[in-house]
Amino acid sequence: MLTFEHICNTAPLVDKNIVRQALPEEIAEQLLLTGACHIDHEGFDLNEIEQMYYLHNGIQLSKDNTWYKDGGQDTGTNAIIQSWFTQTSQNDFLVLDHSHFVFKYPIVGAARQQLISYATKRPELYRILSVNFKCGLDLCIDYYNTDRVEPVVHIEWDYETVEEMIEASKYVESVICNPEWLNVVPAIIRYNAMARKNKIDAFKQADTRSMILLGHQSYKLIPTL
Numbered sequence: 001m002l003t004f005e006h007i008c009n010t011a012p013l014v015d016k017n018i019v020r021q022a023l024p025e026e027i028a029e030q031l032l033l034t035g036a037c038h039i040d041h042e043g044f045d046l047n048e049i050e051q052m053y054y055l056h057n058g059i060q061l062s063k064d065n066t067w068y069k070d071g072g073q074d075t076g077t078n079a080i081i082q083s084w085f086t087q088t089s090q091n092d093f094l095v096l097d098h099s100h101f102v103f104k105y106p107i108v109g110a111a112r113q114q115l116i117s118y119a120t121k122r123p124e125l126y127r128i129l130s131v132n133f134k135c136g137l138d139l140c141i142d143y144y145n146t147d148r149v150e151p152v153v154h155i156e157w158d159y160e161t162v163e164e165m166i167e168a169s170k171y172v173e174s175v176i177c178n179p180e181w182l183n184v185v186p187a188i189i190r191y192n193a194m195a196r197k198n199k200i201d202a203f204k205q206a207d208t209r210s211m212i213l214l215g216h217q218s219y220k221l222i223p224t225l
Helices: 025-034 048-056 109-119 123-129 162-176 179-197 202-214
Strands: 006-008 062-064 077-083 085-087 094-104 134-144 149-159
Touching: 025 048, 025 109, 048 123, 085 094, 109 123, 134 162, 134 179, 149 162, 149 179, 149 202, 162 202, 179 202
Parallel strands: none
Antiparallel strands: 006 085, 062 077, 077 094, 094 134, 134 149
């Protein structure tokens, strides 16, 4: 009999304009002229400059070596990651791979004015100035048996407001907290075998599994810029 013992953590309410204080000038001059400013266009990874502004404004960053974008598995991800589902039993065939609330903030106020002043010398900084607030849900559950690992569901859903994210999280929780969802897992595993046999596109597979379990596609991504 399948089980999935877990608890759900509550999404925090956040101030989307929290990154507003400028950096000390002795730090800003070198960082803004030479620091990495690549933007994660679809995700929540923070570049070197964003990280420094976040930290200076009192925002705690999370370093996750298993969660990365653009082939960056050697460096992992630096982002605002807060726990969502937490698995409480390790004896289940169903295993929580990862589950997060994620956030990305625009840089505003004096911090924004500081970036603008340096963008005349380094136009790439306009990438950072173009970032909008977004938040999201990330959940991945797998099934382990004696000979292979089977994906069960993986969602990455982005939102423009925390209220929308919280509403969606409560819907997902209502599904996962009801043991009836476990009856769907064998059907997903059978689908996986058919999908492998017919070489179905990986993103279409993820969408199908998510539709079977949650009635929504796997990825709902909002561009960072």
